[in-house]
Amino acid sequence: MQDPIFPCPKGLSNLLKPIATKFSLPTFPIHAHEIVIAFVVYHLILTRLSPWASARLFPKTYPHLSTKTKLNWDVHVVSLIQALFISTFALWVMFFDDERADMHHVFGYTGSHGALQGFAAGYFVWDLFLSFLHYDIFGPGFAAHAVCALTVFMLGFRPFVNYYAPVFLLFELSNPFLNFHWFFDKLKMTGGRAQLVNGLLLITMFFSCRVVWGTINTFRVFGDVWEAYNNIPEEFAVQGQSVPIWLAATYLGSNSILNFLNYYWFTRMIQTLRSRFDKPSKKVDTVVVEGTEVDMTETAKELKELEKEMLEVVDGLVDGKVKSKDE
Template sequence: MVTRSLVIIADSKLRSNPVHGADSNAESAYAVAVGYFLWDMVNTYGNIDMNGWGFMCHAVMSFSVYLLSYAPLFQYYGACFMMFEVSTLFLNIHLDFEDLGLKDYILYYINGMALVSSFFFSRIVYGTILSIKVWKELASSAIPISTFASSIIRTANITLIGLSYYWFGIIIMTAKRNALDADLIRAVEEMNKKEAKAK
C-alpha cells in the first residue's frame, strides 16, 4: 500500500484538488484499505483482550475515513496518511525476530532503530504536519463539507494522531528497557568472566 500511495501522491491532478478530487487509482487502493480495516475491526474485537481498545479505535477510525474517501473526500490526503504504514514493515520484522528468539542478533537492533526512526518521522513529524494541513482544509474548503463528514474526519484525526504519540511513547520506553537489559546482561557476563579468571 505504501508504494501505491506514492503513485497517488505524485498525481498532480489529485494534488491540485486534495479535498474533493477523485482518482480511480486512489479509489482502488482505498477499496483495499476499507476491506483491510473492516477485517481488522472484526479481528481486533475478537481478540480485544490481547489487542486492546487502542487498536480497536485505530481500526474503526481508519475504516471510517477511508470509507468517506468515496464521497469523494480527501483522497489525496488518504495516500499521505497511508505513509504511516512505512513503520509497520519494521514493526512486523521486529515481532518476527522476537517470536524466533533472535533478540541477541545485530539485525534485531538495526531493525529496532529503523522502527523507531520510521515511526517518528512518518507518524509523529509527517503525521503532525498532515494533521495541521487537514484541519486548515476543513476550515477553508471552497466547497462545503457536511458537518457529519467533518466530525468523522476530525475525530479520526485526533484519535489516530493521539494513538501515534501514545504508541511512540511506548516504543521509546521499550527501547530504553531493552537497552538497560542488554547493559545488565553485558555487566553480568563481564563479572562472570572476571570471577572465572580469578579462580
Template sequence: MLLNIRILTAVLISAFSSYSSVAMISLEKFVSETLGLTKLPPYLSLFFWSFIGFSFVHQVLGPWCSARWFPSSYGAKGRSAKNNWSIHVVSQVHVLIIIPMALWCIWNESPEWSQDKAFGWDSRVGYVHAIACGYFLWDTLDAIINFIDPGFVAHGVVCFCIYLMGYTPFVAYYGVRCLLWETSTFFLNNHWFMDKTGRTGTRAQLINGVFLLGSFFFIRIVYGGYISIQFFHTLLQIRKSVPLTHVIIYGSGNFVLQGLNWFWFFKMITSLRKRFDTTGERAQLLSTDNQHSHSTIDIIPQTQG
C-alpha cells in the same frame, strides 16, 4: 448425454452470470445512491478481492508458510499465539502492497486533485482505498471474532469507515498520504518476529530498531505532523460546506492520532531499550511467547491510516 450436460452447464453459467450482473447492479446502486459512496462502484470488485486475499493469507497462506519456515518457533505455539502470528503476517503483506501503491498514487496525482484537497478525486486513489478498505474490514472482523480488547475493534471500525467515506469523495487526498505511516509498521513487524524467533537483543534487531524509530519519527511524527497541519487548514476552509459533525470527528480524530504517535514513539524507545538491557528483562519478554502480545511494541495498532 454428453451434449445435454454441456447444454445444461452453459445454461447454468449463463443464468449465474445474469444473476451476478443483476446483483452487482443492485449493489452498485445501493452503494452509490443510498450510502452516498458515489466513487466506490468501479472499485467494488477490488475491495471484495482485497478482503478475500487478506483473509486467505490469514487463514491459509500465513499458517502454511510459518509452519514450513519456522517449525520450532511457530509450531510450539498455542491457537491464540498462532493467530497473533498470522495477524502480523497479514499486516506485513498489507504494508508491502499498500506503501508502493500509495507512493504510485501520490507521484502520479493530477494537479486538479491537489487543488481540491477536500472533495477532489483521482481514479488512482480508488484502487489504493479499495485495498485498504479490504484490509481494514478483515482487521475489524478478526478483532471481533478473536476478541482481545475493545480498542482493537474500535481502531479497525474507525479506519474502515474513514477510508470508505473517502469514496463520497471526502479528504481522499489526505487518506492516501496517511497510509505512508505504515512504513514504520514494516520494521515493527520485523521487530516482533525477531522477538518470537529467538533474536531478541541481536545486532539485527538493533539495526531494525534504528530503522523503526527513524521511520516512525520522520514519517509519522514529522511528515505526519505536516500533513495534520494541512488537514486542519483544509477543514477550516470547508467548515461551512460540510456538517459540523464532520469537522468535529475528523478534526478531533486527527489531533488524537498525532498525540498517540508521540506517546507511542516514547513507549517504543522504552520497549526497545529493554531488548538490550539485562538478561532477566530479555527473558521476561520472551516468556510471553505463547500469549497474545501486549508489550509496549505490540500495543501499537498495525495500521494507523
C-alpha cells in the same frame, strides 16, 4: 484517471448503489470490488498462505507455537504484506497520478485515489472483523484503531479528502519494522544485532512517518477542511457539495485519535528504551502498537553494549596517542 485495477462488476455496483445513495457515498459502488478483493486476499493469507508457508520456512518454530501465538504470527504476516503493498501503492499514486497535481484537496477525486481508498478500507474491514472475532485476544485497543481507520477511509467515498489518503497511508512504512521486531522475538533472535538494527530503524521510521509527517499533514488537512467549510469552491457548490460540521468533526476527530495513538506509542517506546539506561534493575514494560507487543529492553541492552565497545575503542586510541607522546 480510470480505476488502475479494473471496473467494479456491474452486479456488485448496482447492488450497492442504494446504500451508497442513502449514506452519500457516490464513489463507493465504483470501488467496492477493491474492498472485497482486499478482505478476501488478506483472509486467505491469514488462514491458508501464512500457515502453509510459515510451517515450511520455519519448521523448528512455527509448528511448535501455541494456537494463540500462531494466530498472532499469521496476523503479523498479513500486516507485513499489507504494509508493503499499500505504502508502495500510495507512493505510486503520489508520484504517477497525473491528475493529482490539479485535484482539490478536499473534494477532488481520481480513479487511483479511489482504488487506494478501496484497498485500505478493505484491510480495515478485515481488521475490524478479526478484532471482534478474536476480541479476547486482541482487546479493545485493536478494535478502536480499526474503527477509527475504517471511518476515515469510508468517508473518502463521498468523495472527501481523497488527496490525503496516500499521504496518511505512508504511516504504514513503519509497520514492516514493527512486524520484524515481533518475529525476531519468536525466532529466538531477541537481543541480537539484527533486532538492534531493526529496533533503531523502527524508532526512526515511526518518528519520521507517524510523528513528524503525520503532524505536519494533520495541520494541513485541518486547514484545508476549514477553508473548504468557509469557502466552498463554486464548481463543487454547484454540484451540491458541502462540508457538514458532523463530517468535518468525524473525520478530523478520527484523524486526531490516530495521531494521539502515534504520540502515545512513540513516547512509550522511548520510555522503555531509556529505562534500561536510567534504572537497569527495573523491569521494563512492553508497549502494544496496533496489537503488536514492542519491548525495547533488549534493544537498549545492545545499545549499552555497543556504547561500551565504542568507549573502549576510543580509550584505546587515546591511550595510544598518549603513549606515543610519552615515547
